[in-house]
Amino acid sequence: MADRHLSVGAAPRSRSPLSDVASLGNSPGVVRGVAADVIDGRVMAAALRARVADEVRCLTASHGIVPGLAVVLVGNAPASEIYTATKKKMSVQVGMRSFAEHLPPSASEGELIKLIERINRNREVHGILVQLPLPAHIDPRKVITAIDPAKDVDGFHPLNAGRLVSGQAALIPCTPLACIRLAKSVHPSLAGLEAMVIGRSTIVGKPLAQLLLSENATLTVAHSRSSDLPTLARRADLLIAAVGRPEMVRKDWIKPGATVIDVGINRVTREGESQIVGDVAFEEASGVAAAITPVPGGVGPMTIACLLVNTLRAACALSALPPPKL
Numbered sequence: 001m002a003d004r005h006l007s008v009g010a011a012p013r014s015r016s017p018l019s020d021v022a023s024l025g026n027s028p029g030v031v032r033g034v035a036a037d038v039i040d041g042r043v044m045a046a047a048l049r050a051r052v053a054d055e056v057r058c059l060t061a062s063h064g065i066v067p068g069l070a071v072v073l074v075g076n077a078p079a080s081e082i083y084t085a086t087k088k089k090m091s092v093q094v095g096m097r098s099f100a101e102h103l104p105p106s107a108s109e110g111e112l113i114k115l116i117e118r119i120n121r122n123r124e125v126h127g128i129l130v131q132l133p134l135p136a137h138i139d140p141r142k143v144i145t146a147i148d149p150a151k152d153v154d155g156f157h158p159l160n161a162g163r164l165v166s167g168q169a170a171l172i173p174c175t176p177l178a179c180i181r182l183a184k185s186v187h188p189s190l191a192g193l194e195a196m197v198i199g200r201s202t203i204v205g206k207p208l209a210q211l212l213l214s215e216n217a218t219l220t221v222a223h224s225r226s227s228d229l230p231t232l233a234r235r236a237d238l239l240i241a242a243v244g245r246p247e248m249v250r251k252d253w254i255k256p257g258a259t260v261i262d263v264g265i266n267r268v269t270r271e272g273e274s275q276i277v278g279d280v281a282f283e284e285a286s287g288v289a290a291a292i293t294p295v296p297g298g299v300g301p302m303t304i305a306c307l308l309v310n311t312l313r314a315a316c317a318l319s320a321l322p323p324p325k326l
Contacts, residue, residue, distance in 0.1 A: 038294055039291055041297055041301045044182065045304065048305040048306075053095055056094055059312070067311050069127045071100055072119070073100075074134055074138065084131050094308055097124060103115065109137065109138045120146075120151065126151060126315035128151045130144070150317060150318055174304075183240075186291045190215040194218050195240070198222045198240070199222075199263070205221065208242070212238075220232060233255075237255065237257075239259070241260070249280040254288045259290060260280055261299065263279065264295060265278065276295060280295075282294060309326050
């Protein structure tokens with residue numbers, strides 16, 4: 001479908017009040033196709049990781065600081081094991097320290113919180129990530145609140161959520177941050193765009209809405225109670241689907257020439273084979289949209305790259321150093 005990579009995303013005409021969503025500059029990431037351009041998250045993530053690695057080397061050489069990321073896994077869910085292994089691998093590749101903590105599925109909520117409190121006190125750890133979902137007997141809200149907000153690289157702590165809403169400096173959830181960076185590879189400025197987010201979760205939909213508002217987009221947030229979703233979606237210049245329903249968004253939902261960011265990761269079985277699909281019907285949407293992220297290979301790789309950005313930012317903040325220019 002594609003024949004070359006394009007250099008996209010010139011420096012934005014105006015900056016967001018949140019420095020984390022700065023432009024990627026002239027980084028590659030959009031693959032020109034015969035229909036929609038494919039926003040290649042793997043290419044963009046590789047470029048961002050390279051920049052993080054450069055900043056980590058400078059931080060270590062200048063200040064003797066090696067950013068450390070602790071990943072906590074409870075249980076043995078195969079998908080979670082794959083995700084945590086990938087995060088650990090990527091952190092090591094950019095020169096960070098990786099700390100792995102694995103508790104059995106029978107671990108109590110109290111045991112997990114005690115572990116987090118111990119990691120909070122470890123000065124070699126600058127970022128803490130607890131892999132979700134947790135076993136049913138553990139309240140994720142209590143666990144997230146137990147994380148030191150300064151080390152909350154997932155950006156889920158109530159203090160970081162409040163700072164995001166009020167426009168203050170915060171550690172921002174990685175997937176929403178990835179979505180903004182991907183969108184800015186096509187639209188260096190999001191100001192004035194009609195943007196629509198399908199989904200209102202506290203992990204993606206709500207923080208993403210705040211980021212879009214900070215970028216001066218005109219925003220609609222849709223959800224399961226919204227009436228006539230296709231009509232609402234067809235207004236959007238920028239459509240972001242984060243609802244967790246396989247291929248829910250069809251071609252007649254998309255405004256011709258729109259940019260589509262697909263957050264969904266859904267496993268389906270077709271003709272006896274397991275496949276991963278997004279929340280958007282990619283093939284048919286590609287005939288209407290101007291640019292679209294694939295699944296896999298779109299938001300996912302950029303989310304992990306943004307986790308590394310957050311860990312680096314946390315390391316600098318905890319050491320009273322200025323944030324890296326990423």
